[in-house]
Amino acid sequence: MSTIVTVDTVDIRFPTSEQLDGSDAMNADPDYSAAYVEITTDADDGHSGHGFVFTIGRGNDIQTAAIRALSPHLVGRDVEAILDDMGSFWRGLVGDSQLRWLGPEKGVMHMAIGAVVNAMWDLKAKRASLPLWRLLARMSPEEIVDLIDFRYLTDALTRDDALQILRAAEPGRATREAELLEHGYPAYTTTPGWLGYSDEKLARLCREAVADGFRMIKLKVGGDVDDDIRRMRLARETVGPDIRIGTDANQRWGVDEAIEWMGRLSEFDIAWIEEPTNPDDILAHAAIAKGVAPIPVATGEHCGGRVMFKQLLQANALSVLQIDATRVAGVNENIAILLLAAKFGVPVCPHAGGVGLCEAVQHLSMFDFIAVTGTTEGRVIEYVDHLHEHFVTPTDVSGGVYHAPTAPGNGMEMLAASREEYTFRG
Amino acid sequence: MSTIVTVDTVDIRFPTSEQLDGSDAMNADPDYSAAYVEITTDADDGHSGHGFVFTIGRGNDIQTAAIRALSPHLVGRDVEAILDDMGSFWRGLVGDSQLRWLGPEKGVMHMAIGAVVNAMWDLKAKRASLPLWRLLARMSPEEIVDLIDFRYLTDALTRDDALQILRAAEPGRATREAELLEHGYPAYTTTPGWLGYSDEKLARLCREAVADGFRMIKLKVGGDVDDDIRRMRLARETVGPDIRIGTDANQRWGVDEAIEWMGRLSEFDIAWIEEPTNPDDILAHAAIAKGVAPIPVATGEHCGGRVMFKQLLQANALSVLQIDATRVAGVNENIAILLLAAKFGVPVCPHAGGVGLCEAVQHLSMFDFIAVTGTTEGRVIEYVDHLHEHFVTPTDVSGGVYHAPTAPGNGMEMLAASREEYTFRG
Numbered sequence A, B: 001m002s003t004i005v006t007v008d009t010v011d012i013r014f015p016t017s018e019q020l021d022g023s024d025a026m027n028a029d030p031d032y033s034a035a036y037v038e039i040t041t042d043a044d045d046g047h048s049g050h051g052f053v054f055t056i057g058r059g060n061d062i063q064t065a066a067i068r069a070l071s072p073h074l075v076g077r078d079v080e081a082i083l084d085d086m087g088s089f090w091r092g093l094v095g096d097s098q099l100r101w102l103g104p105e106k107g108v109m110h111m112a113i114g115a116v117v118n119a120m121w122d123l124k125a126k127r128a129s130l131p132l133w134r135l136l137a138r139m140s141p142e143e144i145v146d147l148i149d150f151r152y153l154t155d156a157l158t159r160d161d162a163l164q165i166l167r168a169a170e171p172g173r174a175t176r177e178a179e180l181l182e183h184g185y186p187a188y189t190t191t192p193g194w195l196g197y198s199d200e201k202l203a204r205l206c207r208e209a210v211a212d213g214f215r216m217i218k219l220k221v222g223g224d225v226d227d228d229i230r231r232m233r234l235a236r237e238t239v240g241p242d243i244r245i246g247t248d249a250n251q252r253w254g255v256d257e258a259i260e261w262m263g264r265l266s267e268f269d270i271a272w273i274e275e276p277t278n279p280d281d282i283l284a285h286a287a288i289a290k291g292v293a294p295i296p297v298a299t300g301e302h303c304g305g306r307v308m309f310k311q312l313l314q315a316n317a318l319s320v321l322q323i324d325a326t327r328v329a330g331v332n333e334n335i336a337i338l339l340l341a342a343k344f345g346v347p348v349c350p351h352a353g354g355v356g357l358c359e360a361v362q363h364l365s366m367f368d369f370i371a372v373t374g375t376t377e378g379r380v381i382e383y384v385d386h387l388h389e390h391f392v393t394p395t396d397v398s399g400g401v402y403h404a405p406t407a408p409g410n411g412m413e414m415l416a417a418s419r420e421e422y423t424f425r426g
Helices: A060-068 A079-083 A086-094 A107-127 A132-137 A141-145 A159-168 A173-183 A199-211 A225-239 A255-268 A282-292 A306-314 A330-344 A357-372 A416-421 B060-068 B079-083 B086-094 B107-127 B132-137 B141-145 B159-168 B173-183 B199-211 B225-239 B255-268 B282-292 B306-314 B330-344 B357-372 B416-421
Strands: A004-013 A033-041 A048-055 A185-193 A216-220 A244-248 A270-274 A297-299 A381-383 B004-013 B033-041 B048-055 B185-193 B216-220 B244-248 B270-274 B297-299 B381-383
Touching: A004 A060, A004 A416, A033 A060, A033 A107, A048 A060, A048 A107, A060 A107, A060 B060, A060 B107, A079 A086, A079 A107, A086 A107, A086 A330, A107 A132, A107 A330, A107 B060, A107 B107, A132 A173, A132 A330, A132 A357, A141 A159, A159 A330, A159 A357, A173 A357, A185 A199, A185 A244, A185 A357, A199 A216, A199 A225, A216 A225, A216 A270, A225 A244, A225 A255, A244 A255, A255 A270, A255 A282, A282 A297, A282 A306, A282 B282, A282 B306, A306 A330, A306 B282, A330 A357, A357 A381, B004 B060, B004 B416, B033 B060, B033 B107, B048 B060, B048 B107, B060 B107, B079 B086, B079 B107, B086 B107, B086 B330, B107 B132, B107 B330, B132 B173, B132 B330, B132 B357, B141 B159, B159 B330, B159 B357, B173 B357, B185 B199, B185 B244, B185 B357, B199 B216, B199 B225, B216 B225, B216 B270, B225 B244, B225 B255, B244 B255, B255 B270, B255 B282, B282 B297, B282 B306, B306 B330, B330 B357, B357 B381
Parallel strands: A185 A216, A185 A381, A216 A244, A244 A270, A270 A297, B185 B216, B185 B381, B216 B244, B244 B270, B270 B297
Antiparallel strands: A004 A033, A033 A048, B004 B033, B033 B048
16 A cells, blocks of 8 residues: 655746747737646655646646645545546545535636646556556446546436447457557647748748648637638648648637638638637537538637536537647546547547647547547647657657657656746746 | 735635535535735725635635736736726736636636726725715716627627617616615525525524515525425425525536426425536536426526626526626626626526625626616525625615615625634635
8 A cells, every 4th residue: 555645736837938839819928837746655666646737827826726725635545545446536526515616627626636637647557557548448448437427417428328439449449559559640730820920930830741741730810811811821832732721719709700700711621610719608619610611610628628528519519529638627537528529429639739738638549549439530639849858758749640658657747857947936 | 096006815714614504415514715805005095995706615725826816917007097997907807818728717717807806896986985886887888888898799799789788777777776775675595495404493594584574585405305305395384385485406416317306396386496407517407497497497606707608598598697796707797797688588696695795796786777677576686694794894684685785895895803813824
């Protein structure tokens, strides 16, 4: 038996706003940040669990404080008891009758729970000497559904539905694991498309993306429609007709504006329009989805949790579901969302970029491929070539794919030197 | 000209869990708390602005830290410039491109903005020597709509719609102000109905409620259906057929369970079922509303903001809309919600209780009566007889009505001695 000894948190911020990396129609000057947690135990195996919440600067201190506030739920507890029943651990945190008032089940407190849940999954994977995707993909369907809280989900997905999906995917697991290790998982890149870049830089980065093997890129839109048309034309001319081009409005529009704006961009063969409006506006997404068809609507990076995703699916409000590794309450909730998407037959194309989101979320898509949907068709993980050098096991992306990580853990461990150097000191 | 000098925050917690006041099906042991803010200026008028976020204990420190994080938006700023354009002030806070990542526009950061916005309204009202309700009710329709951010609302409520509603209510303002001052605004009481109380205490408090002039009470439900039937029968027998009895499940159920459970309680002539399921589940509320008809569905105390309220209205998911003074980003956003409700013809019956929520929210209903809907029909403000003694201008409730406050301000100022005594020290 071992015991949790410390829950160390740190407010880490990278001054990315100086380069206008990450600039879009709503986020003018992000400083990519991580509210970081390391959970240590008294075991002598040398393992600790790492997790974080990604934010874009101001407020990262509040997010860090929220993680720290969970210490009483952790310090002194039996590690094996938690790791053997991650479903109960999740429910205990999310169900804290006082803390849930701050959400419930969304926002700062929910994301803090996600950091801690992810850190414990990191520890579990390290103890098993497995990358997280493989640890998850080797669990039985029964063990997987035990991770999920089905409260509020059963009108769309029951425990039996989930079991059926997982059992149907059991036969091909070994084949797909081998396939994943050989071929990787498809990626697309947002690197060319930030609003703050010049046309020259956009074209250059588009050429580089294609040369690097990406089959899809994404451009930020929503600042000025004439600029968007110009940039889109330039991008399309640069990459040719065979490369998919997604667009991302970062919540800029209301319903009518979204439909009009995308009408003006429709000639460029758009792969999807992402976050056309407020991320909580299910009914507006549904109206926009109708109005911009056949352009698919994508959303999810700001979706607070499984109840919102459930409704987006029920309302036919999205055609592409974008999970994020740190927006919801960790691995358990993201598995629930993967199963919801599978039930509705909607592809999951994770949001990534930021700090360490690529490192983290790839595990979930790889698990999905092996144990849930059994396919990568129509699926692609976002990739942005920023800040990977700060991680112990950075993503390995080449030839337009994520190569499956083989190092134990969830990928979220940041180098100690980087944590120290970028600790925010006000 | 004067300048904001300090933004003082304090983590205040009352140990209410010791009495099981406030116990319900999801909140077993709340410690009613306030993440409190006082904003001071260098004016020599002696006025400061007070606001808070209500929470139920753990996490109040995080909420307090979130308010404190807004200091850079406030300290050193020109007070009159803010007070003369509260719409721009609101947009500046909600639109902070980095902080909004933590929501967006919901949860801890959004509520923190609400505390600060409400505190500035308190200051504005004190400077005008008016209670907040009267300050608001004397603003022109144009001034009122300038407070509102219509982004994401225009598919349901445009600026012109809002102006039309407000202009239609202009003629009778003076008459209704006099009427309000004479007769007050209808209240109902939740005091009898907490789950933690014995049957004897329930019956006694029901009798007292009727003797005190209340025409409606509310019972918590959702713990055990047989207990609920017994308690409901007891309450109905005690108060007789003419007193309305609401029920509140505090998010306990999924869709089917809500419909079945309320079917078993329907014989008792239920005024409404409140929070039957997850507060973000618009589609589930809509399904429940159909399934439990003619029992009305009420919700809102955990509704994160105007975009969610808009959808609840669009989806016919509620028949009673329950604003809360501290869940959204303050007075401005609550006015947007009052106007949405007016547009859809849905009565607003505010959530109150907790710490100081009665003191705060009454101003909004009174403003609604005078300047928005012009009626109190079908409307009633929650009242719970707890903790009022800690406020400088406690609510004046008797004969089943809230008597309109006449003291300047928003009602949220807590006695300095109480703030000191109940400061949480870990």
